[in-house]
Amino acid sequence: MSALSGLLQDLTSTERVVLAIAGVAAVHGFVRAIRYISGHAMTTRMARRSTKTVTLISLITSTVVFALYFAAFGFVLSEAGVPLSTYVASASIIGLAVAFGSQGIVQDVVSGVTIIFTDLFDIGDVIEISGQVGLVERFGMRFTVLRSPLGAEVFVPNRSIINVVAYPRGYVRCFVDFTLPADAELAERMEAEVRLLATAADEQYPGIFRAPAEITGRHMTKAGRSYLRLKFRIWPGRGAPLEGPFRQELIQIAKRIQPEYADWMVAVNFEVERYTPPRKGRFRAL
Secondary structure, eight states, X not given: OHHHXXXXXXXOHXXXXXXXXXXXXXXXXXXXXXXXXXXXXXXXXXXXXXXXXXXXXXXXXXXXXXXXXXXXXXXXXXXXXXXHHHHHHXXXXXXXXXXXXXXXXXXXXXXXXXXXXXXXXXXXXEEEETTEEEEEEEEOSSEEEEEOTTSOEEEEEGGGOOOEEEETTSSEXXXXXXXXXXXXXXXXXXXXXXXXHHHXXXXXXXXXXXXXXXEEEEEEOTTSOEEEEEEEXXXXXXXXXXXXXXXXXXXXXXXXXXXXXXXXXXXXXXXXXXXXXXXXXXXXXX
């Protein structure tokens, strides 16, 4: 270091300016090379499969780039006669001021890192956060982006994520059981209209279903009654139209064919998802 300091002192003012410019240019070229390498690393097949890997590469790249530019700017100021101690002290004060003025951003970043490295959810999962339900499309250091049931992009600030409700299957199963009359002819007429209504439900109630309706055919109860079962895969929290308007339409269809048809003969139920506890001795880190 003493030899380098002596060499710098022997240089003329013009040579020192040229050296400072050359140093900044070299640092800038090095930064571009680092960004190119990190960009290439983030587009590899392994990185595309892991959001954690992409985020880690991005964090390391940002830290290294900041450190290089900070050092280069300090070198230029030192050549201009500004002591490094003054530069570092000023940078610390400015950094504190910026930190106090952007606490929300800092909270977003800290929360984003926590989410990513604790594997709370991943891209493609169906989750509920901050009152919003949707498919995780992407998430980063500041926002988690959901694709809502209606197809809209919902940007949720990471700092507002307190509770996360995950749906492992990506949907909620809903069963609609339509009891058929004992008369074969009336049952055939009702079944035909119910099937038409079920196949058109996706267009009639947009933003509810994750898959077309599945009609499993006729079943028998223990009491000997025949019923038609409709299966729906729906977005979490979007079952109200099936319990309300859709059920009422089914009842109206039945009463139009058989006026004495009772309301209780159309039932809407939601499948309770079974919970499988983890094996003994195996825990998920949070």
